[in-house]
Amino acid sequence: MNASHERSTSVWGKSLEHIGSGPIIQDASADFVVVGAGLAGLSIAYELARVGRQVAVLDRGPVGGGMTARTTGHLASDLDDYYHELIRLRGIDEARQVHQAQAAAIDRIEAITREESIACDFKRLDGFLYLAPGTEPDLLEREIEACHAIGFAGVAWAEGAPIPGRETGRCLRFPNQGRFHPLKYLRGLADAVLRHGGRIHTDAVVTGVDDKSNEVVVTLDNGVRLSARGCAVATNSPVNDRVAIHTKQAPYRSYAIAGRVPRGSVPDALTWDTLDAYHYVRLQEHDAEHDWLIVGGESGPGARPMEESWVSSLRDQCVEEDVAFFFKQWGGVFKCRTGRELEGRTWDEMPAHSPSKKLLVLKS
Numbered sequence: 001m002n003a004s005h006e007r008s009t010s011v012w013g014k015s016l017e018h019i020g021s022g023p024i025i026q027d028a029s030a031d032f033v034v035v036g037a038g039l040a041g042l043s044i045a046y047e048l049a050r051v052g053r054q055v056a057v058l059d060r061g062p063v064g065g066g067m068t069a070r071t072t073g074h075l076a077s078d079l080d081d082y083y084h085e086l087i088r089l090r091g092i093d094e095a096r097q098v099h100q101a102q103a104a105a106i107d108r109i110e111a112i113t114r115e116e117s118i119a120c121d122f123k124r125l126d127g128f129l130y131l132a133p134g135t136e137p138d139l140l141e142r143e144i145e146a147c148h149a150i151g152f153a154g155v156a157w158a159e160g161a162p163i164p165g166r167e168t169g170r171c172l173r174f175p176n177q178g179r180f181h182p183l184k185y186l187r188g189l190a191d192a193v194l195r196h197g198g199r200i201h202t203d204a205v206v207t208g209v210d211d212k213s214n215e216v217v218v219t220l221d222n223g224v225r226l227s228a229r230g231c232a233v234a235t236n237s238p239v240n241d242r243v244a245i246h247t248k249q250a251p252y253r254s255y256a257i258a259g260r261v262p263r264g265s266v267p268d269a270l271t272w273d274t275l276d277a278y279h280y281v282r283l284q285e286h287d288a289e290h291d292w293l294i295v296g297g298e299s300g301p302g303a304r305p306m307e308e309s310w311v312s313s314l315r316d317q318c319v320e321e322d323v324a325f326f327f328k329q330w331g332g333v334f335k336c337r338t339g340r341e342l343e344g345r346t347w348d349e350m351p352a353h354s355p356s357k358k359l360l361v362l363k364s
């Protein structure tokens with residue numbers, strides 16, 4: 001299922017329904033076929049189209065209907081699984097290459113944003129990693145040592161992460177990280193692909209990718225075939241290979257809450273902790289008075305239960321500030337059993353129901 005089929009809507013808005021050249025109904029050819037019109041697929045298509053290749057992008061849904069619509073858009077050259085762990089597993093050289101690739105990807109997004117004049121709220125800012133209770137006490141020491149060993153410039157100790165009302169203790173500061181609005185960026189990429197002569201076909205479900213000796217033949221569920229010199233499958237989880245990758249994948253579900261906060265009340269930074277899954281916070285510019293605060297929490301097996309006081313405190317603050325409050329669910333492993341009532345009722349406020357209010361959404 002794509003995110004565009006889910007009931008909840010991301011703070012980024014809906015997927016980009018009206019972009020593209022429509023469905024494909026007859027056999028065709030291209031220099032290169034890209035399957036998937038998310039961040040990965042359109043990034044590949046853009047790089048090819050801008051150097052004059054004839055590119056056809058195929059997606060079973062709309063542009064941006066996959067996970068790209070759900071990302072928190074936190075552009076980090078640190079590593080979720082930690083560089084000290086990667087060095088242990090693969091050695092310093094490979095860890096250095098991974099870091100260089102991550103940093104280069106952010107640089108490339110920044111450059112494309114500038115070259116194509118994409119207004120996607122891209123911003124460079126610092127990231128802060130702090131120790132969560134119950135996690136290994138020397139984890140940050142090992143990570144800063146690893147960062148220095150692989151040449152991650154400027155990683156340093158900071159007195160505390162900039163989270164108002166929270167004493168995080170000493171933490172690591174990663175300079176030159178980034179954030180953006182993913183769907184605004186994707187829209188800019190899609191427009192650029194089309195402008196450079198590429199085609200984007202939506203409602204095009206790929207059922208087969210046949211790699212022959214001198215061409216690749218991509219087959220759709222309506223029987224249409226596209227032949228090309230090359231093909232990239234950028235479907236997040238591969239559709240052309242059912243064994244090599246899928247047996248190494250595990251399904252995860254992350255949860256994020258978005259709420260409006262008065263402009264300037266929360267320092268603009270990326271912050272996250274050392275739990276697995278970790279919590280993180282970032283800001284997104286919204287309007288002249290308010291920013292969006294996006295908070296991610298625990299999910300999946302081992303997720304700690306949410307305490308009622310956390311939710312009721314958020315609800316109380318919303319009531320006080322006249323902010324619309326939507327409570328999605330308690331979460332945990334068996335969500336259908338825990339339900340979504342808080343103090344005997346559900347909370348489904350949205351700006352459409354109460355236009356004068358600001359929005360806070362707890363979302364899965």
Ligand SMILES: Cc1cc2nc3c(=O)[nH]c(=O)nc-3n(C[C@H](O)[C@H](O)[C@H](O)COP(=O)(O)OP(=O)(O)OC[C@H]3O[C@@H](n4cnc5c(N)ncnc54)[C@H](O)[C@@H]3O)c2cc1C
Pocket residue numbers: 002035036037038039040041058059060061062063064065066067068069070071072073074075076204205206207234235236239254255256
């Ligand atoms: C809550 C959450 C927070 C996240 N936060 C971050 C973050 O802060 N930073 C970060 O870097 N990453 C983050 N991620 C991960 C990030 O969102 C994804 O890695 C990224 O968006 C994947 O992009 P993609 O183009 O590979 O896949 P998608 O955006 O999922 O695109 C794949 C496309 O392939 C299409 N497709 C699938 N099968 C077929 C088929 N058979 N035929 C045709 N088309 C097909 C789909 O319709 C879809 O449009 C987060 C993810 C989530 C869910």
